[in-house]
Amino acid sequence: MKMRALLMAMVMAVATPAFAESELNKTDAEKTEAAKPIPDPVMFESKHTGTFGTAKVAYTVEAGETYIKGEDGEPAASLFTTSYVADKAGSARPVTFIFNGGPGSASVWLHMGLLGPKRAQVASGADADDGAAPYRLVDNPLSILDVTDLVFIDPVGTGYSRTIGKGENKDYWSAAGDTASISEFIRIWITTHKRWNAPKYLIGESFGTTRAAYIANELTTGDVDIALNGIVLISQALDYEGSTSVHDNMYSYITYLPSMAATAQYHGKAGLGIPQSDFLAEARTFARDEYGPALMKGDRLSAEERAHIRDRLAYFTGLDPAYIETSDLRILMHRFQKELLRDKGVALGRLDGRYLGDEADDAAEGPEDDVSSYAISSAYSALMNQYLSADLGVEMDRPYMVSSADAGEQWIFRDVPEGEYWEPHYVNAGRKLTTAMRHNTALKVMVASGYFDLICPFFDAEVTFARYGIPQDRVALTYYQGGHMMYLNEGALKALSADIRTFYAGRLADIRPD
Known part of the structure; x- marks a missing residue:
């Protein structure tokens, strides 16, 4: 290896000035990106059966990569997705595309917590953390796989998804890049599976609801017109002014107060x-x-x-x-989390105010971490990895990224192209959803909120959906006895699953708010 390095140094020393200058002007990142290989995409297929609702379903799982091309027509990103396709589905069987949020989160939470054929079982009452392995993976008869095919999408930088070739993370870690790549994947999927004339749905959680609004707008107004039948928004975050608890954001003091009241009542x-x-x-x-x-x-x-x-x-x-x-x-919310039960020496969870964390620093202004996240994350991570390898036969040469801190920290929230004037403001996808719904008068939306969600407050959902000209007769607001991931509560899981089934049946008026 030393001899090879020496020879390369000699070649560079006698290179033409133009070549040497161009190489010197390249950053290390540019050199690395230019050299990234484009391996063949992998796909793992397996056959399964299960009972969902009251129906026994035979289905095929397709877990693998789909390549998204860059502007030069060459593959630039690999999206790893897990598709559950009913055998003999037919061209008219509904299909649902599912993603979580972050930004920087894989679809593991909705996959293993609510919609997939298997479910991670954690403490329903938020009175215990997940501890250490072994954890319990159980059948999920509440999955809607009897009603629709399910396609779980891990955006670039999450799960096994990544950039390839000349692709760079910054091309996908923005509203524009994220929307374009996932919209293109949807087009590829329905083309490959011959499902252009099938009913199509999106289900997103948290930032995934922001993503859903952007994608719905893109599919409706973009070059390829794909009309959606419905969208399920779980813990909606369309207008970030109502879900950002910081000083001088007067609006947030109003939207968060009912969630504080719900949590304070829960804890007596x-x-x-x-x-x-x-x-x-x-x-x-x-x-x-x-x-x-x-x-x-x-x-x-x-x-x-x-x-x-x-x-x-x-x-x-x-x-x-x-x-x-x-x-x-x-x-401020982080102060409320620490102050409410300070006399007991515990802090509330942020994603779910039912959870209590016993922290070492009882005098701190706010919690050091979110107990409602670390109380379940180990179980979800372990069971997702075990399920992929043992049940689905997935073998990859890289780790499954449940959550990417890099994607979250490096996400570009500006909503205009680089170089154009832009003044920082709160992210707001409300008008995107309005446009999609007014262009497509068949599009209906279900919004699910948890009473104890201290990051995406339920009152903000009410205020948001009363604004922006969103057609009120095509929206159902629902509420559950849980937090951000309300399906962690067994009762809320059953109620939410039942409401989603009612939504897919087209009976929007029959969905009870509570």
């Missing part, structure tokens, strides 16, 4: 003896009609008005009035 700190529906209706009204106007007045509130708002906030949140006064009537 507020709303004692009051039915949940009544308490949360009261919290919504206060947030909208009193708290919002008070925040707009700011320091111009009279002493009496300020005391009234402080005491009402204490009533709904269970926090000490003195703490609320010190917080200037503005409670």
Whole structure:
């Protein structure tokens, strides 16, 4: 190897000035990207049967790579997907494309938690973490595989998906690149499987709902017109102003308050003896009609008005009035997570406020981590990897990335091409969904929210879907006794699965809000 390196150095030394200069001007990343190989795509197929709903279904699993071409027509990205296709499906059988969020998350959560034929079983009551292996993988008769084929998509940088050839992560870690690659995959899939005339659905969770809105808009208004029949948005995040708890974002104090009330009541700190529906209706009204106007007045509130708002906030949140006064009537979510049960030395989860984490630093302003994430992630990671290899026969030479910190940290949120003027603002895909629904009058949307979701609050879903001109008669808002991944709660899992079945049956009006 040393001799080869020496020979290469000699060649470079006598190279023409132009060649030497061009090579010197290339960054290390450019040299690496230019040299990336394009291996043949892999696909692993296996046959299975299962009972879903009340039907026994024979199906084929196609777990493997689909190449997405770059502008030069050469493969630039490999999307690893897992497709569940009913045997003898026929061209009119519905198909659903599914993805999680992050950005930077694989589709493992919806795959192993709600929709796949197998399910990771974790503590339903949020009263225990997943511990260490062995974990339980159980049959999932609640899967809708009897109703629709299921295609789980892992975006670039997650799962086994990656860039190849001259492709770069930055080409796909943005709204435009992400939307284009997944929309192209959908076109390829329905072409390969001869399903152009089949009903088509999207199911997304969290940032995956943002992604779904962008994709729906692209499929509707792009060069290739693909009309969707329905979209299921789980823990919606279309307007990030309503789901970003930071100082000076006045809107977020309003949207998060009912979720704080729900969580405080769950932990016995507020709303004692009051039915949940009544308490949360009261919290919504206060947030909208009193708290919002008070925040707009700011320091111009009279002493009496300020005391009234402080005491009402204490009533709904269970926090000490003195703490609320010190917080200037503005409670950031990460502080609420730490403060509500500070006397017990535990912090609330963010994705799910039912979860409690016993942290070492009881004096900290906020939690050091999200217990509702680390309490289940080991089980999901282990079972996904075990399932892929043992059940589906997948053999890959790289790790399955359940979550990519790089994708999350390097994601480009600007929504105009590089070089064009852009002033930073909150991500908002609301109008994208509006356009898709108004161009396609058959498109219906189901929005599922968890009462204890402290990152994508349920009240924000209500406010968001009342704006932007979204057709109200084609939207169903539903609520569950869980958090961001409400299906972790067994009762919520059954209710959500039943509601999704009702949605697919076209009975939007029959879906009960709660």
